[in-house]
Amino acid sequence: MNNWISKIPEQIKLLAVVVTVIITAFLIVRPMLIPAGFGEQGHFRSGALNDAVAVQFKYAGKASCVECHDDMTDMLAGGYHKKLSCEVCHGPLAGHIDDPDENTPSFPRERTLCPVCHEYLSSRPTGFPQIVSQSHNSLKACISCHEPHDPVPPDVPSQCSACHGEISRSKAVSHHVDIECEFCHTTPELHKTSPRQYRPSKPQNREFCGQCHTKNSKHNTKAPRIDLATHETRYDCWQCHYPHLPEAR
Amino acid sequence: MKNSITSKRRDVLKTMAGFAASLLVPKVVRGEKASAKPFDWADDSIHYDPHDHKWGMGVDIDKCIGCGRCANACKIENDVPKEPFFFRTWVERYEVHENGETTIDCPNGAVDGFEKKSGDDDVLRSFFVPKLCNHCENPPCVQVCPVGATYQSADGVVLVDADYCLGCRYCIQACPYGARFLHPVTRTAEKCTFCYHRIVRGEEPACVEACPTEARIFGELDQKASPLHRFKRMNHIGVLKPALNTEPKVFYANLDMEVK
Numbered sequence: 315m316n317n318w319i320s321k322i323p324e325q326i327k328l329l330a331v332v333v334t335v336i337i338t339a340f341l342i343v344r345p346m347l348i349p350a351g352f353g354e355q356g357h358f359r360s361g362a363l364n365d366a367v368a369v370q371f372k373y374a375g376k377a378s379c380v381e382c383h384d385d386m387t388d389m390l391a392g393g394y395h396k397k398l399s400c401e402v403c404h405g406p407l408a409g410h411i412d413d414p415d416e417n418t419p420s421f422p423r424e425r426t427l428c429p430v431c432h433e434y435l436s437s438r439p440t441g442f443p444q445i446v447s448q449s450h451n452s453l454k455a456c457i458s459c460h461e462p463h464d465p466v467p468p469d470v471p472s473q474c475s476a477c478h479g480e481i482s483r484s485k486a487v488s489h490h491v492d493i494e495c496e497f498c499h500t501t502p503e504l505h506k507t508s509p510r511q512y513r514p515s516k517p518q519n520r521e522f523c524g525q526c527h528t529k530n531s532k533h534n535t536k537a538p539r540i541d542l543a544t545h546e547t548r549y550d551c552w553q554c555h556y557p558h559l560p561e562a563r
Numbered sequence: 564m565k566n567s568i569t570s571k572r573r574d575v576l577k578t579m580a581g582f583a584a585s586l587l588v589p590k591v592v593r594g595e596k597a598s599a600k601p602f603d604w605a606d607d608s609i610h611y612d613p614h615d616h617k618w619g620m621g622v623d624i625d626k627c628i629g630c631g632r633c634a635n636a637c638k639i640e641n642d643v644p645k646e647p648f649f650f651r652t653w654v655e656r657y658e659v660h661e662n663g664e665t666t667i668d669c670p671n672g673a674v675d676g677f678e679k680k681s682g683d684d685d686v687l688r689s690f691f692v693p694k695l696c697n698h699c700e701n702p703p704c705v706q707v708c709p710v711g712a713t714y715q716s717a718d719g720v721v722l723v724d725a726d727y728c729l730g731c732r733y734c735i736q737a738c739p740y741g742a743r744f745l746h747p748v749t750r751t752a753e754k755c756t757f758c759y760h761r762i763v764r765g766e767e768p769a770c771v772e773a774c775p776t777e778a779r780i781f782g783e784l785d786q787k788a789s790p791l792h793r794f795k796r797m798n799h800i801g802v803l804k805p806a807l808n809t810e811p812k813v814f815y816a817n818l819d820m821e822v823k
Binding site for chain 2: 349352355356357358359360361362363364365366367368369370371372373375376395397398399401402406430431433434435436437438439442
């Protein structure tokens with residue numbers, strides 16, 4: 315027994331002691347450095363999940379509003395703003411549920427809130443109702459004409475411009491100013507409520523423009539004339555000419 | 564002859580057993596458990612097991628009107644500092660010009676919406692892109708965190724343990740989407756949590772609640788009856804920077820090739 319221990323060189327024995335001390339120290343210190351719950355749910359301190367859910371609600375959610383204000387939410391549900399959450403306009407109201415008298419909603423009546431969504435921006439999707447607030451009854455508050463909980467659609471065709479302002483402004487300075495929208499676009503009534511599902515028609519053939527623009531048209535003597543039989547026969551007219559501003563190049 | 568063959572087979576079996584055992588070693592060292600038990604919440608009103616969920620978000624670019632109500636609601640709900648450098652979600656306006664150039668602007672994260680830009684006559688096409696943490700399936704931020712303070716919960720949500728974060732900012736550098744920032748007061752990393760405090764209680768994230776056009780859809784990825792599943796079925800879907808193999812869980816419908 316003693317025989318093989320005595321054969322081990324002195325430096326190896328010392329090294330073994332050092333290694334043992336290091337391993338022991340590691341085993342003692344490691345649990346102290348690793349926070350409680352680490353590795354229970356994954357490579358993280360599981361108590362962190364409790365920290366993550368300790369945040370206080372600021373937005374109560376529309377379902378909470380319905381419980382007391384079902385008259386308003388019913389009105390909302392029937393109109394264009396049915397997808398709008400109450401707190402988008404009235405502010406975050408989680409506190410209002412706990413203490414309705416202390417934490418009151420805001421009632422925005424200025425002309426600043428509505429244009430956040432409805433001011434004309436070319437980046438906004440086509441068909442979303444937009445106005446140019448400078449030229450749209452610029453001194454009146456929006457709510458003096460529009461009930462925000464049930465905004466009413468504009469009439470067709472005279473008020474196509476309410477949503478399609480860019481097109482109507484272009485047309486206003488073009489030779490086509492006197493042509494009404496519905497002359498070219500047959501518009502289903504449901505286009506007002508579901509603008510994307512029910513789209514207005516477009517002229518489907520060359521003969522439609524040809525009513526005025528063929529060389530033997532009897533309609534309008536001033537309109538520029540072409541020969542439908544030879545003029546770019548593969549294309550519909552509006553694929554090259556912008557009908558709302560045909561002068562444009 | 565016969566002996567040598569038997570001993571060879573025994574050697575082979577021993578080696579195989581050794582290899583099989585060595586595969587188990589990392590598991591033992593990392594201390595992972597095969598099946599994690601459901602989480603014990605400090606708040607008794609929460610009945611939520613992270614293992615039963617897999618969250619994701621859908622963003623329909625064709626529906627975004629750039630009102631910035633999402634970014635605004637996010638700042639309020641999560642007490643994000645009001646200075647214009649700190650955002651958990653924000654909206655970018657892309658303008659692709661006729662000369663092929665693309666300009667992107669994002670005034671104050673669109674917290675107050677957008678204003679009309681003058682001189683946009685040469686714009687070929689333009690649209691808004693809401694952005695947030697993509698809650699990647701392979702999150703680079705989690706990989707680089709030296710202390711395990713950034714982690715992925717069992718439901719796929721990437722979160723930050725503020726108590727344990729050193730503020731070294733490795734994760735902020737690692738995130739290819741710029742979705743993280745250092746909180747100016749606590750000096751810890753911050754990011755979108757999918758409003759974790761809301762979703763464990765059955766509510767939607769604040770940005771989804773606030774979106775007027777349902778451009779943002781939140782839901783389960785693994786359940787066919789979820790609105791997100793339908794969103795992915797009905798739209799052409801893209802993700803941001805797919806080549807990085809981060810496997811984002813924020814899915815964009817009608818994503819333009821110019822979006823980075």
